[in-house]
Amino acid sequence: MIRSLLRAPARPALDWASIAARAARGIGISEAEGIAIGALETPEEISALLACTDGIRTTHKGNAINTCGITNARSGRCPEKCNFCSQSAHFETAAPTYTTKSADLIAAEAKAAFEGGVREFSIVMAGRSIHADKDLTTLETAFRTIRAETGLQTCASLGLMKKKDLARLQAAGMESMHHNLETARSHHANIVESHTYDDERETIIAAKELGMYVCSGGIFGMGETWAQRVELALDLRALNVDSVPVNFLNPRPGTPMEGMKELTPLDCLKIIAMLRLVMPTKDIIVCGGREMNLLHGQDNMFKAGANGLMLGNYLTTAGSALQDDLDRLERDGLVVRAPPHQPHPPSVPPAVRSTGTDMGALADKNAGV
Numbered sequence: 001m002i003r004s005l006l007r008a009p010a011r012p013a014l015d016w017a018s019i020a021a022r023a024a025r026g027i028g029i030s031e032a033e034g035i036a037i038g039a040l041e042t043p044e045e046i047s048a049l050l051a052c053t054d055g056i057r058t059t060h061k062g063n064a065i066n067t068c069g070i071t072n073a074r075s076g077r078c079p080e081k082c083n084f085c086s087q088s089a090h091f092e093t094a095a096p097t098y099t100t101k102s103a104d105l106i107a108a109e110a111k112a113a114f115e116g117g118v119r120e121f122s123i124v125m126a127g128r129s130i131h132a133d134k135d136l137t138t139l140e141t142a143f144r145t146i147r148a149e150t151g152l153q154t155c156a157s158l159g160l161m162k163k164k165d166l167a168r169l170q171a172a173g174m175e176s177m178h179h180n181l182e183t184a185r186s187h188h189a190n191i192v193e194s195h196t197y198d199d200e201r202e203t204i205i206a207a208k209e210l211g212m213y214v215c216s217g218g219i220f221g222m223g224e225t226w227a228q229r230v231e232l233a234l235d236l237r238a239l240n241v242d243s244v245p246v247n248f249l250n251p252r253p254g255t256p257m258e259g260m261k262e263l264t265p266l267d268c269l270k271i272i273a274m275l276r277l278v279m280p281t282k283d284i285i286v287c288g289g290r291e292m293n294l295l296h297g298q299d300n301m302f303k304a305g306a307n308g309l310m311l312g313n314y315l316t317t318a319g320s321a322l323q324d325d326l327d328r329l330e331r332d333g334l335v336v337r338a339p340p341h342q343p344h345p346p347s348v349p350p351a352v353r354s355t356g357t358d359m360g361a362l363a364d365k366n367a368g369v
């Protein structure tokens, strides 16, 4: 009796053959399976996980890797209060502050990124939202020049956007829109104090309604539980986003998250893998914080299911040397994908929706259904 009480809890069984067969048809894992991935830890379990995710990535993405680059086109003095962000005016940080760059400078940065191997380029601006005519005109000019003079897929990350402003930019050549949910609905208010999870969602829905390629994910390692990571993934699937940027917290001095370090390289690989299994057909892009969190795990990030990488510098921190990353792709037998990105079939949930914890029910709850 005592021996049975002391016995370690049984590890949840994951049927890899079944998961792979469903993923080949675009069907993602259930909430329960997503939770079970968080408990994997032995070398054998991790090998089985990576073999599965590597196969699914290859099935849907071949050996092509999306490469993204960004410019921080307006930095700092942001009135919003996002507790991870060094650009918030609420915190004393060393992040640079400047007003909107010229369209010429943005286009020149885009051209340099293209020549360096980047194939999607995002113009990122700090602030709650971008709606001033002067800023929108700068963006329109930049998009027209980039489309005319490079082979880049164009993207922007502009905060909480109205559909009419997005439509204006789309007409000028903006193809993709990036906007993160940041973290799970149940954790969002702990992280973002100046706007709501539904505000984030509305921007994503507006861009999807316009037919834009939508890139939305979050930052991991901000005090969320594994279940909340799965919760975020399920809502991204419910929103049918096209691409999921995966950021790992790089705690910036002066922000409330200074000194926070929660993730191991294995945690990071399991997060990438869980996202691939929840959304087998979508693009999973490893972005900020990979160098300091994934460390040697970067050697396995594509096996874990990532099919994209942010190259060059991040918004306020330095990234890897571009050539090092291109060399990594070559070593792994991977190639840079040429734009435009192919339209993605949706990653769909399992058909069973009967229990209160089923992902379909959770997605409905998140969607306010």
Ligand code: SF4
Pocket: 078, 079, 080, 081, 082, 085, 086, 087, 088, 089, 125, 126, 127, 128, 159
């Ligand atoms: S994440 Fe964006 S909206 Fe939030 S404080 Fe930083 S720049 Fe502002």
